[in-house]
Amino acid sequence: MAQLPPHEMARLEAVAGPDRSLEELVARREAGEPLQYIEGTAAFGPLELMVDERVLVPRPETEGLYELAARMVRSPELIVDLCTGSGALALALKKRFPAASVFATDTSEDALAVAKANKERTGLDVTFAHGDLFDPLPQSLIGEVDLIAANPPYVAESQFSLLPADVRREPKEALVAGPTGLEVIQRIGDSAAKWLRPGGVLVCEIGERQGVSASSSVRDLSSVIRRDLTGRDRYLVAVKP
C-alpha cells in the first residue's frame, strides 16, 4: 500500500467507503488500472466527466487543445468534434459556446454510450453519432462548419507495447491509428476543407514528432503547428482561406 504516491493515496481514500474498501482500490491501482477509472470521473476544462474502461481518460494536453480551439473562433454556430470518446471536447465546447450546434462522432459504440451519459450528466445538448470521422454527419453541414476539433488516435502500432501499463488498459482503438500512427490524422487533413466554411478552423491533437507529416496532410488549408505548455509540438491548427 505504501508504494502508491501520496497524492494517489489521498484520491483513493476520498472514494473509498463501505462498499469499496481502500485495500481493494489500492490493489486495483497497483494492478495498473488508471486512477480515473477507479474514481469513475475525470476533470476536463469546466466539466467533471464520467469515465470507465470504454473511453480514453481525457488528458491535460487535450484541455490545451480545447483552450486553443476556443481562442481560434469568435461566435461559432457549428462545431464538430471527431473521435469524441467520453465527449470531452464536444461537451466543453458546447458549454463555452452555448449558442453553437455541436456534432460529435466516434467509431466505438461503447465510447458513445459514455459520451451520452456525460451529455445527461452535464445537461449539455450535443448530437453524438456513430461512425468513421465525418461519415455520420448530415450532408447539410458540408462547407458550413466553423470549428472542427479532434483528438484522434495517433500512436503507431509498433509503439503500443512501449506505452505505460496503465495507458495500455485504455481502449486500444483510442490510441493506435495504424502502422505509422498518422493514418487518422491524414484522413482528417484530407477532408477537413470540404466541411469547413471559408475562415473555418481545424484544430487537431498530434504526437510531438508528427508536426511535419500532419501539416503536409492538410489539403486546401493554411496550417501551423502549435506547442503545448511543455513546449512540445502537439497541435495542428489549419484555417480555410
Ligand SMILES: C[S@@+](CC[C@H](N)C(=O)[O-])C[C@H]1O[C@@H](n2cnc3c(N)ncnc32)[C@H](O)[C@@H]1O
Ligand atoms: C484519443 S481518443 C480521444 C477521446 C476524446 N476526444 C478525448 O480527447 O479524451 C480517440 C477516440 O477516437 C475514436 N476513433 C478511432 N478511430 C476513429 C475513426 N476513424 N472515426 C471516429 N472515431 C474514431 C476512438 O474510439 C476513441 O474514442
